[in-house]
Amino acid sequence: xxxxxxxxxxxxxxxxxxxxxxxxxxxxxxxxxxxxxxxxxxxxxxxxxxxxxxxxxxxxxxxxxxxxxxxxxxxxxxxxxxxxxxxxxxxxxxxxxxxxxxxxxxxxxxxxxxxxxxxxxxxxxxxxxxxxxxxxxxxxxxxxxxxxxxxxxxxxxxxxxxxxxxxxxxxxxxxxxxxxxxxxxxxxxxxxxxxxxxxxxxxxxxxxxxxxxxxxxxxxxxxxxxxxxxxxxxxxxxxxxxxxxxxxxxxxxxxxxxxxxxxxxxxxxxxxxxxxxxxxxxxxxxxxxxxxxxxxxxxxxxxxxxxxxxxxxxxxxxxxxxxxxxxxxxxxxxxxxxxxxxxxxxxxxxxxxxxxxxxxxxxxxxxxxxxxxxxxxxxxxxxxxxxxxxxxxxxxxxxxxxxxxxxxxxxxxxxxxx
Ligand SMILES: *[C@@H]1O[C@H](CO)[C@@H](O)[C@H](O)[C@H]1NC(C)=O
Ligand SMILES: *[C@@H]1O[C@H](CO)[C@@H](O)[C@H](O)[C@H]1NC(C)=O
Ligand SMILES: *[C@@H]1O[C@H](CO)[C@@H](O)[C@H](O)[C@H]1NC(C)=O
Ligand SMILES: *[C@@H]1O[C@H](CO)[C@@H](O)[C@H](O)[C@H]1NC(C)=O
Ligand SMILES: *[C@@H]1O[C@H](CO)[C@@H](O)[C@H](O)[C@H]1NC(C)=O
Numbered sequence: 001x002x003x004x005x006x007x008x009x010x011x012x013x014x015x016x017x018x019x020x021x022x023x024x025x026x027x028x029x030x031x032x033x034x035x036x037x038x039x040x041x042x043x044x045x046x047x048x049x050x051x052x053x054x055x056x057x058x059x060x061x062x063x064x065x066x067x068x069x070x071x072x073x074x075x076x077x078x079x080x081x082x083x084x085x086x087x088x089x090x091x092x093x094x095x096x097x098x099x100x101x102x103x104x105x106x107x108x109x110x111x112x113x114x115x116x117x118x119x120x121x122x123x124x125x126x127x128x129x130x131x132x133x134x135x136x137x138x139x140x141x142x143x144x145x146x147x148x149x150x151x152x153x154x155x156x157x158x159x160x161x162x163x164x165x166x167x168x169x170x171x172x173x174x175x176x177x178x179x180x181x182x183x184x185x186x187x188x189x190x191x192x193x194x195x196x197x198x199x200x201x202x203x204x205x206x207x208x209x210x211x212x213x214x215x216x217x218x219x220x221x222x223x224x225x226x227x228x229x230x231x232x233x234x235x236x237x238x239x240x241x242x243x244x245x246x247x248x249x250x251x252x253x254x255x256x257x258x259x260x261x262x263x264x265x266x267x268x269x270x271x272x273x274x275x276x277x278x279x280x281x282x283x284x285x286x287x288x289x290x291x292x293x294x295x296x297x298x299x300x301x302x303x304x305x306x307x308x309x310x311x312x313x314x315x316x317x318x319x320x321x322x323x324x325x326x327x328x329x330x331x332x333x334x335x336x337x338x339x340x341x342x343x344x345x346x347x348x349x350x351x352x353x354x355x356x357x358x359x360x361x362x363x364x365x366x367x368x369x370x371x372x373x374x375x376x377x378x379x380x381x382x383x384x385x386x387x388x389x390x391x392x393x394x395x396x397x398x399x400x401x402x403x404x405x406x407x408x409x410x411x412x413x414x415x416x417x418x
Pocket of ligand 4: 257287317
């Protein structure tokens with residue numbers, strides 16, 4: 001603490017500013033924090049770290065005893081510790097009911113969570129306020145790292161998709177969480193979404209594994225809204241719905257070196273679902289492989305009256321391996337019978353260097369809104385080939401509606417007629 005205080009004072013003098021010391025201490029930054037996250041995985045949080053092991057708070061790794069209260073106590077003490085703090089979840093099976101890990105925290109950021117064990121849901125528990133199952137909320141500076149597994153045991157409760165069914169609980173939610181690294185960790189068979197992020201700023205997911213069967217309903221891998229600067233790198237996501245879904249109010253999102261499949265692909269949308277949705281912009285999906293998915297690079301919006309704008313979207317260097325709709329914009333998603341056309345405007349969208357195989361004949365399917373034709377859509381170096389069992393009713397082709405595409409480089413399938 002003393003040395004940090006001194007550094008803080010020097011820093012303040014250097015900037016010529018008068019800042020309270022805690023603001024200087026809050027300088028922790030995810031861009032330089034990945035090495036620290038690797039240490040946290042093995043229980044090494046650096047010098048002067050106080051450890052808060054859930055076992056010391058009465059948690060039992062026996063696969064039956066409910067532990068939510070013990071975990072929350074360990075979290076609270078770590079969060080309120082006046083120095084550096086690391087919550088430790090050791091190996092073993094921990095059963096937890098719904099748990100809200102909520103700040104604001106006064107520890108020296110970041111709050112570290114060293115996660116090795118397996119978390120299992122407690123059967124038939126009521127969902128805590130603002131929590132689905134496990135929720136981190138109102139925290140600035142967090143690392144969750146390790147080889148631990150969150151197993152939602154969704155296979156015990158999944159029902160086929162149905163209209164007006166309540167949404168099944170997400171496994172891990174991050175709400176109002178800033179400056180966070182999620183490193184390693186596994187999510188298996190979530191009941192609903194595996195990870196759900198909202199109202200957050202600067203979260204980096206790296207090396208996370210997500211898995212659930214292809215037919216599991218609404219098990220989105222990483223679902224986000226109203227958040228800025230979310231980065232997803234080096235993850236393997238196989239699930240029953242979108243691998244990544246980026247909905248209203250998401251800005252500055254990067255998805256890189258992700259392998260997706262099975263699943264419904266990497267989706268911007270559904271957009272235009274709710275009133276007054278905030279715009280989506282600055283989305284980059286690059287160096288990803290999509291394997292046996294329903295969609296590859298997808299933008300989808302509902303066919304109704306809710307306006308918003310999705311702009312600055314780039315899909316590049318993608319490999320499609322037996323994907324059904326490798327490149328797709330669908331502005332007639334949901335509300336099939338509706339006579340409305342989507343009021344979401346889609347602009348400045350780039351599909352670049354996308355190669356591999358399609359199992360459908362219409363490998364490029366761009367269906368934009370008649371009320372709001374797409375603008376600034378480019379396709380550059382698209383090299384797909386048909387490898388499927390679909391009968392040849394149509395040639396291997398592109399289909400464009402309410403959009404004028406600017407083409408460059410190789411085009412397989414051939415471009416839409418001008
Ligand atoms: C997170 O950052 C946002 C935007 O910078 C800020 O408004 C919010 O208060 C921060 N939340 C926390 C928990 O620090
Ligand atoms: C994720 O899966 C890969 C391949 O199966 C494995 O090598 C890696 O260790 C897994 N990551 C974690 C955090 O368990
Ligand atoms: C998105 O990123 C840009 C560039 O880093 C930044 O200027 C902008 O403020 C970010 N958007 C939001 C909503 O914070
Ligand atoms: C992206 O993929 C290309 C070719 O597959 C590879 O050469 C490059 O190193 C990758 N970039 C990153 C950041 O991994
Ligand atoms: C092209 O898209 C339009 C609009 O959805 C549809 O009516 C038409 O059947 C499609 N053509 C092919 C060959 O799929």
